[in-house]
Amino acid sequence: MNRIDRLSAILIHLQSKRRVTAQEIAERFEISLRSVYRDVKALQESGVPIIGESGIGYSVMEGYRLPPVMFTNEEASSLLLAGKLAEISTDPAVKKHFENALFKIKSVLRYTDKEQIETLEENVIVIPSSYNTSKDANAQYLSELQRAMVTKRVVHMEYCKAYDTTVEARDVEPIGLCYYGNAWHCIAWCRLRKDYRDFKMSRIVKLYVTDTVFDNSSHPSISEYLSKMTAREKQLSEIIIRIRKDVARYIGGQKYYYGFVSEEICEDDVRLTFLTSYPDMFARWILMFTDGLTIESPADFKAQVKEMCEKLYRHHV
Incomplete structure (x- = not known):
């Protein structure tokens, strides 16, 4: 430069x-x-x-503004791709604001660049993951939560607990938004539980921003919170499995949700290495492959899976 x-x-x-x-x-x-x-x-x-x-x-100095910025074709193309992703991962309000911003960007492009952007827009499609529900994809309440974080307002929500139909009323102080596992999550201080909680947005039934202002001086930033949570994670366990080639094709992209590290194609099977903090959850996943899979290491994990199989057998006898 x-x-x-x-x-x-x-x-x-x-x-x-x-x-x-x-x-x-x-x-x-x-x-x-x-x-x-x-x-x-x-x-x-x-x-x-x-x-x-x-x-x-x-x-x-307040009030000074740079004259209209000329975007390069590459910069505008990158924003277009981001807009395509915004269509499936944000709520209608955020999507609308992004579209308006993109129109302003297009207005300052050269004619040749505008033609290229229009062509790109017609030929780039983002298909939502089959694991997403339509509610996850719409990411409801993103705009309200962003406003609440900026203005430091308490948010009242009705939240549906995981694996349950019970709906609870919560008053929370939001500190950040995080996108992982194909869904948006709100990290907030829960006034009911007196602790920080991770609220998956697809489980929020209703939400509105109150007029109550909270003091955020005692709250960590979202990055600080996530760093502390990572530090509290259990020790990562290395698990190595071997799976028959005719069965391996059914794993597909699922492996990336369970700490996939590497794979080695062998003569008769595929050797897969994983790092996970949740061996119990990992064990329940691999049980679906029954006799098409063999646990190579560690020995204690192999014993854990064996015990789970015995419990399953006793339950159905």
Whole structure:
């Protein structure tokens, strides 16, 4: 990236946040701190009202705006792909806002780029996973939860418990949204349980944002919370199985949900290695393959599966 392009990119970066540190700019553009100071000074000398506070960072004076940005074809194409994914993983309100933003982006493209984007739009299709339900795919209440997090408002919800039809009323203080397992989850402090909880959004029956403001000073950020949860996870167990080739085809993409690490094609079977924190859940999964599968290691896991099979036999005798 030449210096002119870098100066423009730094200015865009400065306008994207309230405050940006010199270290953050240096890391993003892979330049030294000395180069950052020179570039910021060059922008200031060109008339850009950049305010620098020692030990805090840089900010652009309120009210200053960069003239309309010209997107490259590659940047606009990337946003189009993101929009296609947004169609199946966000709620109607977020989808609408994204579409409006995409129209504005298209308006500043060159005619040749517009034609390419239109062609791309017609020929890119994202098909929802067969494991998703329509409710999961719509990701209801994303907009409301985003508003609640920004304004620090307590959210009242009616939540359906897993594997149960019981609906409970909860008042929660949302700290973040997380997408995993083909579904959106809201991480929040539950006032009923007096602890942090993971609420799967497809189980939310009703939701509205109240006028009650909560103090978020004691709440961790979503990244801090997830880091702590990861640290509390059980020790990962390595499990190696061998499965007949005629049976292996039925595993398909399921293996990625159970900690798949690697596979080795052998003469008569396939050797699969997994890392999992939940051996019990893993055992219940592989039981569906009955005699088409053999556990290679560890020995204690093999004994666990054997015990489960014996319980199953005694139950049905």
